Amino acid sequence: MSGIRGLRDYTPDETEKFEFIRQSFTDLARLYSFRLMEPSPMEALETLEAKSGPGIRNEIYFFMDKGGRELGLRFDLTVGITRYACEDRGAQLPIKLASFADVFRYDEPQKGRYRWFYQWDIETYGSAHLESDAEMIDFTGSLLSKVGIKDYIIKIGDRGVVEEYIVKRLGRRGEQAIELMRALDKVDKKTNRELMEEYTAKGFGEYEVRKVLELGRIEGRAEEVESMMKEEGVSTQRMMELADLLKGTGTNFDICLSVVRGIDYYTSVVFEAFDANEQGIGSLAGGGRYDSLPKLFGRDDLPATGVAGGVERLMLAIGDRKALEKGQRIYVAYTGGKIKEAISISSLLRRMGKEVMVDLQRRSLSKQLEIASRSGYEKVVIVAPEEISRELVIIKNMKDKTESRVELKSLSKEIL
């Protein structure tokens, strides 16, 4: 028996890490005043196509329902959240929404890449100002450091800058301009020579490919990028302002013109976040401004910016780093047939909020202690006939191997 391609089960260990990330995210979303919501898991195929065109069919799950409607499973959260925000015409601006949910993609599965995975996502609608973009980047940095990835780097690009350069200096527009931007996107993955071959074969001139690749290699402090672009006569004012805003937030970022993001609907600021110590996983989060999507949903007045990240990739990046602080766990052991008493004491402890394990296999005391010990319980409450008849239980400290007898009544104090 094998699972379904690209899907898998979450093990208890993974779920622990998963819940830690979920909680970090929802806590942080609250701190930044994003309201949590979840868009519906399916959309009309038409709605899903709005974002990326009919080509998206190759990458998603879609089907016809029993009523003949063409539906698809959501492949990200942005589409659904945007549809929701656009429908809410009475909402005060900006609309700030957050979501943490699963999405589906019909892709070839590989490491850190599944057909069913979770994303965290925040979006802000109604603000065309850079402050809202800065907040996305700031949030992303905060989330990564909150989950323990201190060595993150957020690479910020600006499609506007790149487009202006391509149009002004190279005279390419439309599809061809987009094609050249794709080349930029690959700069980190392939060598100049490979890209030169690939793109001259597509009909681009050597000169323009070389210039684009030069552009893609620009990475560094905002000021450096500014002076380089100035020579080319391209305005970088927006990037500079954004960088300025971010300096006050303690976010680790770089200006990097090779970041353009694959999706066509992004309009200006785009960014991707990476773990500096983990190259293989790919980007941990990506986002940017996409004013065009709300327009497709009939809202010309709703500029939009957002960021989304893959939870599984984050789990990979976190690795074995301690995820959740475990609470005090207590093992309740018994002997002399005092199961009933042990269960009632367990119940008492649980009402106090303790994590309690009690033997369900009717094992011998020595076996119970062995298991408690091996499973890392620091405290064991032993329920034994002689003591229980005097309203006492034994508390055994597994670390220093000491034990004491305490009154049942004062168990709550003693167990702390």
Place this chain on the structure above:
RNA sequence: GCCGCCAUCGUAUAGUGGUAGUAUCGGGGCCUGUGGAGCCCUGGGCAAGGGUUCGAUUCCCUUUGGCGGCCCCA
């Protein structure tokens, strides 16, 4: 969707054209009032289907799944 590599107990690994060991894990005992050890017993496997063969876990094909690359992206 395309190309390549791979597939043995839950996990990790040996091995073989005559149906499989080992380690670890699981269950039990020594030991139903005191533990992480030890010893003993025990459960569990050749991904599925087809072909070649007297006989296939082993060779071949297909499917399924995993990994890597393309593409795309998280």
